Amino acid sequence: MSLLSEAVVAGAPPEELERLPLPDEYTAAYLRAEDAEMFRGVADKDVRKSLRVGPVAMPEPAPDEVLVAVMASAVNYNTVWSAIFEPIPTFRFLRQFAAQGGWAARHDLPYHQVGSDGAGVVVRTGSAVRHWKTGDHVVVSCVQADDQEAATQADGMLGAEQRIWGFETNFGGLAHYALVRASQLIPKPAHLSWEEAACNPLCAGTAYRMLVGDRGARLKQGDVVLIWGAAGGLGAYAVQLVKNGGGIxxxxxxxxAKAEAARRLGCEVVIDRQEIGLDDRTGDDPRAVIETGKRLGRLIRERVGEDPHIVFEHVGRATFGVSVFVVRRGGTVVTCGSSTGYHHTYDNRYLWMKLKRIIGSHAANLQEQWELNRLLSLGHIVPTLSAVYPLAEIGEAARSVQENRHIGKVGVLCLATAPGQGVTDPALRARVGESRLNVLRELPDPRP
Structure with missing residues (x-):
């Protein structure tokens, strides 16, 4: 560990962090461009074989960037996509970004430092950074928006040059140091540990935009919301946001085990996929889609009394047709992903004749991230962390997500030496309560 890293871990004051030199290299989780074809023709694309941990070179911050000493990060499904090099190797994203020239050229490297979540300490700021300084405790939004695009001024997610950090850019969060734009930074909730803070931004922000933001489904009190994967990274926040907003x-x-997790988070009705006969092939058979939708609709009406107003969709091919069928007349399906496949089949009659809507949603703009962070800082929404791995075991951490063995979010310690570090407001933590903050970590460890 470098002198700067040791100082960060020890909680050194900003002036000492400024004085100490940056190390020439640091430890990171990364993929190699030379491995991009390693899974061609392989049935089990085991991410433990492609994700590597080792030294990488320290990059120079651009004028609008900050260098963050990453105390903790988390695994998202985009790290799985990166590590299996599908649907395309992310090195193509890095080359496209680098083609802009200037500071962007740094991203085209023979390795890709991955990770789209992070919490840590600012250790350097670029010359154009105004609102952040060395020593600030921050969490990182995954969105790098281009503030020189006109569309970005309306909504940071609309710009054509918007990118997801650590997926479509280099220098991501699964490392001891990460480069981020100043416009990605959010104050770390003071009552949370590093790993609790790190696990929230990508999934919680995405769920907030989908359900609460004015470009999403616009959840209102009393709405019945069907949430696929209610104990997963996205679903566990969706459950809390629906409950917190007066929905069902x-x-x-x-x-x-996942049913118990969903109930602990506030899910009033929990349905096991086996009850409706759903599997990953359901979406390929139009008749199976309708029959599964009928079974699911009956169960929801039996247990709630009415059809859902909103369906929170991110599973994709296996569930999308069912989602369109089961949502009520005039209802909304809001989608942010397709973990079981991107090509969806559904009966369009149930969409147009019953005046339903489909809304595409992607990540969250900075205002939405700050609004969500306020809910976390007040203790109204809590982290969904269920397991924590050291950075050296990122392969195992990502494998648990790849195989859907995880519950909620899987955290990764980077510079933090143990779980539980980083809390600066113990009084607020006591008011929120350890049991509530660790609602999923009290469940059995999902690791085999």
């Missing part, structure tokens, strides 16, 4: 969350899960 109805969760679909894949095991009794």
């Amino acid at each position: 969350p109805v969760g679909v899960v894949s095991s009794p």
Whole structure:
């Protein structure tokens, strides 16, 4: 560990962090461009074989960037996509970005430092950074928006040059140091540990935009919301946001352990996928889609009394047709992903004749991230961390997500030497309560 890293871990004051030199290299989780074809023709694309941990060179911050000493990060499904090099190797994203020239050229490297979540300490600021300084405790939004695009001024997610940090850019969060734009930074909630703070931005922000933001489904009090994967990274925040906003969350899960997790988060009705006969092939058979939708609709009406107003969709091919069928007349399906496949089949009659809507949603703009962070800082929404791994075991951490063995979010310690570090407001933590903050970590460890 470098002198700067040791100082960060020890909680050194800003002036000492400024004085100490940056190390020439640091430890990071990364992929190699030379491995991009390693899974061609392989059935089990095991991410433990492609994700590597080792030294990488320290990059120079651009004028609008900050260098963050990353105390903790988390695994998202985009790290799995990166590590299996699908649907395309992310090195193509890095080359496209670098083609802009200037500071962007740094991103085209023979390795890709991955990770789209992070919490840590600012250790350097670029010359154009105004609102942040060395020593600030921050969490990082995954969105790098281009503030010189006109569309960005309306909504940071609309710009054509918007990118997801650590997926479509280099220097991501699964490392001891990460480069981020100043416009990605958010104050770290003072009552949370590093790993609790790190696990929230990508999934919680995405769920907030989908459900609460004015470009999403616009959740209102009393809405019945069907949430696929209610105990997963996205779904666990969706359950809380629906409950916190006066809605009625109805969760679909894949095991009794995940059903218990959804209930602990506030899910009033929990349905196991086996109850409706759903599997990853359901979406390929139009008749199976309708029959599964009928079974699911009956169960929801039996247990809630009415059809859902909103369906929170991110599973994709296996569930999308069912989502369109089961949402009520005039209802909304809001989608942010397709973990079981991107090509969806559904019966369009149930969309147009019943005046339903489909809304595409992607990550969250900075205002939405700050609004969500306020809810976390007040203790109204809590982290969904269930397991924590050291950076050296990123392969195992990502494998648990790849195989859907995880519950909620899987955290990764980077510079933090143990879980529980980084809390600067113990009084607020006591008011929120350890049990509430660790609602999923009290469940059995999902690791085999």
